[in-house]
Amino acid sequence: MKIGPRPLIRVSDGGLRSSAKAGLERAAEFVLENGLPALGAASGGVAGLAVGTVGSAALGHLKLDRMAAGQLLLGVTALASPTTALVGLGLGAALAGVLEGSAHWKRPTFQLDRQVFSQRYRQELEKDGVDLSGTRSLAQAVVRAEASRGAAYVLERAGQVVQDGYRPEDMKPGLDFNLLGSRIVERQPLGDLEVQRVTDLRKREGTDGYALFGAILVDAQHDVKQPHPKSDFLIGHEASHARHHDCAAALGEAAVLEAVGRSAPASELLLAQQELSHQQELRADLDGFQFARQRGHSPQDILQAATQLFGNSGSTHHHPSAKKRIESLQAALD
Numbered sequence: 231m232k233i234g235p236r237p238l239i240r241v242s243d244g245g246l247r248s249s250a251k252a253g254l255e256r257a258a259e260f261v262l263e264n265g266l267p268a269l270g271a272a273s274g275g276v277a278g279l280a281v282g283t284v285g286s287a288a289l290g291h292l293k294l295d296r297m298a299a300g301q302l303l304l305g306v307t308a309l310a311s312p313t314t315a316l317v318g319l320g321l322g323a324a325l326a327g328v329l330e331g332s333a334h335w336k337r338p339t340f341q342l343d344r345q346v347f348s349q350r351y352r353q354e355l356e357k358d359g360v361d362l363s364g365t366r367s368l369a370q371a372v373v374r375a376e377a378s379r380g381a382a383y384v385l386e387r388a389g390q391v392v393q394d395g396y397r398p399e400d401m402k403p404g405l406d407f408n409l410l411g412s413r414i415v416e417r418q419p420l421g422d423l424e425v426q427r428v429t430d431l432r433k434r435e436g437t438d439g440y441a442l443f444g445a446i447l448v449d450a451q452h453d454v455k456q457p458h459p460k461s462d463f464l465i466g467h468e469a470s471h472a473r474h475h476d477c478a479a480a481l482g483e484a485a486v487l488e489a490v491g492r493s494a495p496a497s498e499l500l501l502a503q504q505e506l507s508h509q510q511e512l513r514a515d516l517d518g519f520q521f522a523r524q525r526g527h528s529p530q531d532i533l534q535a536a537t538q539l540f541g542n543s544g545s546t547h548h549h550p551s552a553k554k555r556i557e558s559l560q561a562a563l564d
């Protein structure tokens with residue numbers, strides 16, 4: 231057994247056991263989140279409904295939105311027909327479990343330990359001189375820091391805390407995940423990174439490349455050993471994400487946004503997150519361009535390859551528009 235501080239990031243390797251475990255956990259969570267009023271009503275009538283509702287609220291699952299209405303409706307249904315409500319609850323839990331389980335099946339997922347993150351994040355903010363007195367939850371700390379330093383600061387710091395705090399050795403199990411094993415055609419070293427060529431990555435995940443911790447996945451059509459402007463631009467782009475630990479930063483940013491939820495300050499945070507993500511993409515494009523140049527391709531060939539890769543994509547939350555990305559590459563050329 232490993233002894234040491236609790237890791238900041240946990241890895242699910244995407245194999246069968248981890249899928250089943252994640253599915254069961256999610257199903258249980260679903261029952262807890264949605265079913266306490268119904269379970270209470272089915273076992274103890276109106277009094278049970280009341281107890282279940284209070285219990286649900288105490289656990290923090292009962293929020294004043296549609297979810298709460300759904301939970302109560304299920305509870306009231308259980309008063310009239312316990313069987314119907316419990317069957318509905320069971321089906322919902324099973325569906326939630328299957329959805330979660332099958333999502334895990336696809337690729338490794340990296341989960342931030344919210345408690346460890348929250349602790350370190352607060353420490354860092356306080357080191358920076360942000361006054362967090364009187365705040366207890368992560369959400370309160372975020373709101374306080376945003377008020378004094380702005381949304382961009384809050385998100386950048388969150389990303390840095392994860393980038394500085396995760397241990398590469400904790401990531402290893404997630405990079406040897408079982409399922410993709412059979413789909414990995416080849417593993418190729420690229421400096422300090424590993425390039426994994428995956429069959430049908432593009433077809434199944436809708437992307438030619440994917441950056442992880444210390445490794446990048448590319449569709450099997452790309453090959454480090456066969457210089458090609460498109461492959462080299464892509465590999466250089468993903469390698470940039472991996473080397474700058476962009477996926478670690480994304481976990482921290484997501485944790486902050488999730489903590490604040492849908493409350494008003496989140497819109498500013500979302501904009502700041504989009505800005506950060508676009509910056510990372512443009513940086514990765516430039517690095518991809520450089521890498522392709524080192525591999526001997528002409529600027530014109532690389533630009534053409536990048537244009538093909540980007541297609542006609544418009545701006546999304548994560549990526550700038552194809553037009554902007556090409557313009558930024560051209561500007562760097564001059």
Ligand SMILES: [Zn+2]
Binds near residue numbers: 511514
């Ligand atoms: Zn990218």
